[in-house]
Amino acid sequence: MMYRWVVENQIGKKDLLIDKCDSKQTVYVFGCKDLVLQIKGKVNNITVDKCTKMGVVFTDVVAACEIVNCNSVEVQCQGTAPTISVDNSAGCQLYLSKGSLDASITTAKSSEINVLVPAAGPDNDLVEHALPQQYIHTYKNGQFVTTPVSHSGG
Amino acid sequence: MMYRWVVENQIGKKDLLIDKCDSKQTVYVFGCKDLVLQIKGKVNNITVDKCTKMGVVFTDVVAACEIVNCNSVEVQCQGTAPTISVDNSAGCQLYLSKGSLDASITTAKSSEINVLVPAAGPDNDLVEHALPQQYIHTYKNGQFVTTPVSHSGG
Numbered sequence: 001m002m003y004r005w006v007v008e009n010q011i012g013k014k015d016l017l018i019d020k021c022d023s024k025q026t027v028y029v030f031g032c033k034d035l036v037l038q039i040k041g042k043v044n045n046i047t048v049d050k051c052t053k054m055g056v057v058f059t060d061v062v063a064a065c066e067i068v069n070c071n072s073v074e075v076q077c078q079g080t081a082p083t084i085s086v087d088n089s090a091g092c093q094l095y096l097s098k099g100s101l102d103a104s105i106t107t108a109k110s111s112e113i114n115v116l117v118p119a120a121g122p123d124n125d126l127v128e129h130a131l132p133q134q135y136i137h138t139y140k141n142g143q144f145v146t147t148p149v150s151h152s153g154g
Numbered sequence: 155m156m157y158r159w160v161v162e163n164q165i166g167k168k169d170l171l172i173d174k175c176d177s178k179q180t181v182y183v184f185g186c187k188d189l190v191l192q193i194k195g196k197v198n199n200i201t202v203d204k205c206t207k208m209g210v211v212f213t214d215v216v217a218a219c220e221i222v223n224c225n226s227v228e229v230q231c232q233g234t235a236p237t238i239s240v241d242n243s244a245g246c247q248l249y250l251s252k253g254s255l256d257a258s259i260t261t262a263k264s265s266e267i268n269v270l271v272p273a274a275g276p277d278n279d280l281v282e283h284a285l286p287q288q289y290i291h292t293y294k295n296g297q298f299v300t301t302p303v304s305h306s307g308g
Binding site: 096101102103104105106107108109110111115117120127129131132133134135136137138139142143144146148149 | 259265293
């Protein structure tokens, strides 16, 4: 039995908190704007759908954190997440913790996705990586071979 | 000096023809629906922008054929094209000729892109290849490594 937190059509609230979560709970955020939502504890799944200028801070997810149909979203994982997926979204900052560096980040139909990872040194610096958003497909030996176009920088 | 053919806001015409083109001409198609446009000769560039259910058949392009902001577009290259780019579009069938098999196909923010290439045999069969639309990014040795998700089939 799964329990579902739903946050819908909220605007301008910067201190929303879902507390004491457990892994039988999922969080669904829809149609929000100018929001900061903090999710404490380990939830099964987080879905952020059709949100703009949205910040999500969470501890752990068991399955995935999904960003769909969003614009200008910041997502911070403080613990672990096996999968973070970004679909049909533009402008997304993903902050990974040391525990979530091995997350699979999946993108589709998205642009301007940056991932910030902790630097190797002792201080809490972050290093920003832009994920490719353009791909070149060339036909070789009867198959298409896909290469990401990486823009150098930062 | 470049000359530009503009086809704008046309609906339901299946026999449009731009004839006797040369490489100082470009073609710009915008806001069309249920259209079939044939371009004969070698043009510098073709851009198809914000079109739905559109067919474009062309002989050669010198620079690129660009599909932007489209839905359900079919593009057939009968000669050569160094680059075919698809940006922010869904549902695109690209028909390549034997002369355009070495085209670079560039995609960004797009889904359901299929490329049909001539089969190896003597008859005129086509083989369909679906381009990847989802990508997995994993962090390895301080860098993100991107892998296309390919769905088997056809």
